[in-house]
Amino acid sequence: MSTDTSTTPLQDRLAAYWRELLGAEVVRPQDHFLEVGGNSLMATMLANRIEEELGVQLSMVDLFDTLEHVTAVCEEQLREQGRTFPAA
Numbered sequence: 001m002s003t004d005t006s007t008t009p010l011q012d013r014l015a016a017y018w019r020e021l022l023g024a025e026v027v028r029p030q031d032h033f034l035e036v037g038g039n040s041l042m043a044t045m046l047a048n049r050i051e052e053e054l055g056v057q058l059s060m061v062d063l064f065d066t067l068e069h070v071t072a073v074c075e076e077q078l079r080e081q082g083r084t085f086p087a088a
Contacts, residue, residue: 010078010085011071017049018067029068038064050074055081 015027043063
């Protein structure tokens, strides 16, 4: 079981992507990608994974922010596409 303080299934999924890429045990909603060890190459890898698995395209500006912000942008794009992230 994760010790993340994530609040939605989508945020949980994104936190898992961050943990895997960053080698972090815990990622919190307020964690900022660059401040927890992310860089532009990792952000590109993250963007590709999000696009492949969730069908959402994010800019580097969006990714260079907090997990909470990235989740909100993904949720907004999913809504615009008429889709939602499955609840668990």
